[in-house]
Amino acid sequence: xxxxxxxxxxxxxxxxxxxxxxxxxxxxxxxxxxxxxxxxxxxxxxxxxxxxxxxxxxxxxxxxxxxxxxxxxxxxxxxxxxxxxxxx
Numbered sequence: 139x140x141x142x143x144x145x146x147x148x149x150x151x152x153x154x155x156x157x158x159x160x161x162x163x164x165x166x167x168x169x170x171x172x173x174x175x176x177x178x179x180x181x182x183x184x185x186x187x188x189x190x191x192x193x194x195x196x197x198x199x200x201x202x203x204x205x206x207x208x209x210x211x212x213x214x215x216x217x218x219x220x221x222x223x224x225x226x
Contacts, residue, residue, distance in 0.1 A: 141164070141165050141166050142162060142163070142164045143162070143166055144160055144161075144162050145160060145172075145173060145179075145193075146158070146160040147159060147179055147181065149181050151183060151188035152185050152188075155188065157183070157188050157189065157191065159181075159189075159191050161192065161193060179193045180193065180194035181193055181194060184205075184209055190205065190208060190209070190212075192205055
């Protein structure tokens, strides 16, 4: 039996662009934990790059940390963050 589900969703970001995305729910043994077809899901995304997104689910702190860390890395490598060396 397969208890893994791919959840597809779409949303409109702050700039009015339609974004399609998906996520996977693994080992779902109770189907009442799945979102209903046509239901709405809150989505967290980076306003400047809405392709990096994730559903806002209660208790998904690990996902929030991963997305936040990825955002910081993107800022650092794109030149958005500048590191200053202290002179002694």
